[in-house]
Amino acid sequence: MSMLPLEQLLRKNILQLRPYSCARNEFQGQASVYLDANENPYNAPYNRYPDPLQRELKDRIAAIKGLRPGQIFLGNGSDESIDVLFRAFCEPRVDNVVAIEPTYGMYKVAADINDVTYREVLLDENFQMDAEKILAACDENTKLIFLCSPNNPTGNSLNREEVLKLLDQFEGLLVLDEAYIDFASEPSMMSRLDEYPSLVVLQTFSKAWGSAAIRLGMALASESIVQALNKIKYPYNISLPTQQQAMKMLDAAPEVQEWVESIRQERDRLSKALSELRLVKHIYPSDANFLLLRVSDANRLYAVLVEQGIIVRNRNNVSLCLGCLRITVGTAGENDILLQALKAMD
Numbered sequence: 206m207s208m209l210p211l212e213q214l215l216r217k218n219i220l221q222l223r224p225y226s227c228a229r230n231e232f233q234g235q236a237s238v239y240l241d242a243n244e245n246p247y248n249a250p251y252n253r254y255p256d257p258l259q260r261e262l263k264d265r266i267a268a269i270k271g272l273r274p275g276q277i278f279l280g281n282g283s284d285e286s287i288d289v290l291f292r293a294f295c296e297p298r299v300d301n302v303v304a305i306e307p308t309y310g311m312y313k314v315a316a317d318i319n320d321v322t323y324r325e326v327l328l329d330e331n332f333q334m335d336a337e338k339i340l341a342a343c344d345e346n347t348k349l350i351f352l353c354s355p356n357n358p359t360g361n362s363l364n365r366e367e368v369l370k371l372l373d374q375f376e377g378l379l380v381l382d383e384a385y386i387d388f389a390s391e392p393s394m395m396s397r398l399d400e401y402p403s404l405v406v407l408q409t410f411s412k413a414w415g416s417a418a419i420r421l422g423m424a425l426a427s428e429s430i431v432q433a434l435n436k437i438k439y440p441y442n443i444s445l446p447t448q449q450q451a452m453k454m455l456d457a458a459p460e461v462q463e464w465v466e467s468i469r470q471e472r473d474r475l476s477k478a479l480s481e482l483r484l485v486k487h488i489y490p491s492d493a494n495f496l497l498l499r500v501s502d503a504n505r506l507y508a509v510l511v512e513q514g515i516i517v518r519n520r521n522n523v524s525l526c527l528g529c530l531r532i533t534v535g536t537a538g539e540n541d542i543l544l545q546a547l548k549a550m551d
């Protein structure tokens with residue numbers, strides 16, 4: 206474990222920052238008359254600012270995930286967590302980050318917005334990563350490594366052994382995006398946060414939890430990393446309706462587990478049915494809720510499907526994904542419509 210002290214990884218201005226102290230932060234507890242935040246006294250409950258640290262929701266998430274509430278940062282989607290990580294750790298035009306390629310597009314967009322150099326390290330033909338190659342791309346200004354497992358758009362989980370090598374040897378923070386972990390056969394790395402202080406695990410309510418519309422992402426990390434991220438987020442970044450709806454979903458955890466189970470079953474059925482089509486050249490193994498497949502003419506296939514109102518993701522222009530479409534696993538009925546459309550073209 207060779208992580209540099211957090212004070213050395215954080216940008217100086219963030220280390221020295223005195224965060225905005227909002228009314229809801231200064232007074233904590235129950236009172237009967239709230240005249241501290243210039244709110245409108247009418248239109249409860251939406252007249253009140255929400256809890257800036259989302260304590261009740263974090264207590265619930267912590268219990269479900271076996272974490273301490275202080276290990277949880279909540280953002281407006283994973284996208285906010287990614288952006289806040291850049292703003293906390295990467296000095297524009299000085300620092301850099303290293304990421305696998307192909308992967309989720311937001312890491313590079315956030316790097317570009319923050320004027321931080323983004324170094325891509327190509328995966329091998331099985332979409333696996335070589336820790337040595339990643340480390341070779343790092344230098345003393347590399348603050349973050351971005352990994353995504355199961356990876357988007359490839360669908361596979363990264364070899365755990367290589368991930369652990371990076372955790373052992375990299376001096377900055379390792380951001381591991383687990384947006385699809387609920388569909389995977391491997392367990393989450395979040396249970397090893399105490400073992401690896403440089404680990405930041407990203408999870409989201411957008412996929413397995415069926416709640417992309419509420420915009421809620423989690424960055425799971427050491428208490429000191431979470432504190433740094435909390436310092437720089439917008440004070441009321443998670444709305445009350447979002448916090449309430451998230452708690453409703455946590456109440457429905459058993460039903461969510463059933464959704465995940467049926468999506469995994471449909472993934473296998475869809476994969477088998479697709480493999481019988483001549484226009485499908487290869488289906489990559491998936492640990493996620495989507496399939497990446499190589500087809501005979503991706504652009505034409507994509508266009509013909511669009512004409513029928515069936516939208517998949519054309520990944521033809523992505524590194525190592527030449528000729529590939531990415532298809533989200535839908536309901537059995539939706540998947541049948543897709544299969545029928547493809548059969549008609551086969």
Ligand SMILES: *Cc1c(COP(=O)(O)O)cnc(C)c1O
Pocket residue numbers: 281282283284285309353357382384408409410411412417421422
């Ligand atoms: C879908 C997805 C997310 C989710 O992002 P949100 O902002 O939480 O909706 C995060 N990472 C990856 C790799 C994804 O594919």
